[in-house]
Amino acid sequence: MESLTIISSVLMIWFLSQSSQQEAMKQKEELKKEVSCLRSELQQIRDSRDNLSVQVQRLTSEFDNYTELTTKSIKNLDKITIKTIALEETCASQREKIQLLQHQLAASNEKLKRADLITIKTMTEYEKQKNTIIDLQDRLAEAELQIIEAEKLRKKLHNTILELTGNIQVFYRVRLLLLDTDSGGTDDVVSYPTSLEYLGRGIDLTHNAQKYSFTFDKVFNEASQEDVFVEISQLVQSALGGYKVCIFAYGQTGSSKTYTMMGNTEHAEQKGHIPRSLEQIFQTSQSLQCQGWKYKMQVSLILTFSLEASGGLSKQYRIKHDTCGNTIVFDLTIIDVCSIKAVSFLLQQASQSR
Known part of the structure; x- marks a missing residue:
């Protein structure tokens, strides 16, 4: 009985050990799984x-x-x-x-x-x-x-x-006698009519008790240069109107022709007809420019040479009249001018070459 009890106990112990071993194996497996999970988690944590x-x-x-x-x-x-x-x-x-x-x-x-x-x-x-x-x-x-x-x-x-x-108008200008060059007076030689018909137009000359009467378009007695020019200024106006005008002085040597025509340009009151006419021409032409008129001024000069300078021969100027009645002088020196100053210079040069 005792042996049976022992065998039973041994068997019981064996059964218990087998059971514990299986249980341990299960726990081990579970632990392995848990360790694997923990390792995986640890790796994740490390990562x-x-x-x-x-x-x-x-x-x-x-x-x-x-x-x-x-x-x-x-x-x-x-x-x-x-x-x-x-x-x-x-x-x-x-x-x-x-x-x-x-x-x-x-x-x-x-x-x-x-x-x-x-x-x-x-x-x-x-x-x-x-x-x-x-x-x-x-x-x-x-x-x-x-x-x-x-x-x-x-x-x-x-x-x-x-x-x-x-x-054609003829003016007569009486030159006063100069006391330092002329002798006597003019009262017994020259007299002037007082009748209205010949007043300012007539002159009486007495020679050898014979009286000679002359009548002109105008007679100037003790007249200034301006008084004489007033009478001929209308002729200058006609020249600006396109008409041909000629003014010249005629008389014996010493009768003051040069003084009447040229005068003394250094004194305004003694200027002669030529400078006064030129001044009138330029002034009037300038005033007519506003009306559309245009004028071209030219000066014609006849230059003469001395016999010595020309080798004993003087220059000849041919004068010809065309069918229209115009008088042409060949070989004239013609110079364009645009101011009274230029004309005055040419007149001075011409006067020095007379």
Whole structure:
């Protein structure tokens, strides 16, 4: 019985050991599985740790960069703050200027409005003045045409009067005797009729108690250069009108022909007919330019040479009359002139070569 009990106990123990061993094997398997899971989790944790380390390094680098940027930003912010303060001060000053300019602009606008009103009024007046000017211009053009026609009529009547008085007129000028060169007086030789018919036109000469009476178109007694020129100035006017005019002095040597024609140009009151005629020609031609007249002035000169300079032969000038009655002198020296100064110079040269 005891052996059976022992065998039973042994069997029980064996069964218990087998059961414990199986249980242990199960636990071992479970533990292996758990260890495997733990190892897998540990690897994941390690991987996460490595990733986190990398992230920490990256974040640290970014933090360092951010810190550096923050430092620079702070410095820039300080600068920007200073600039902002300066700009705010500038803006305040600009606001004051803007307000001042706005006031000035308002005042300018008011002035502009007044100026516009004045401009409108001025334009209205301008249009009126413009219309008036156009009307006056039309009237001026009409008046100029009338003046031109009147000038033509005046020239025609002027030359008709001269033709009626005679195309050839003879004036007589009496030269006073010079006390230092002439002896006696003229009262017993020269006298003038007092009758209205011959007053200013006649002269009586007495020779050997014989009286001779002469009548001219005009007789000048103690007349000045200007008095004589007044009588012939109408002939100069006829020359400007296109008529051929010739004025010459005739008389014996010493009868003052040169004085009458040329005079003394250094004294205005003693100027002769030639310089006075030239002055009248240039003055009248200039005044007629506004009426559309154009004049071309030329001076014709006959230049002579001495026998010594020409080898004993003097230059010959041929004179010819054409079919129209014009007299032509060949080989004349013709010079264009445009001023009284140029003509005066040529006259002086000609006078020196007489």
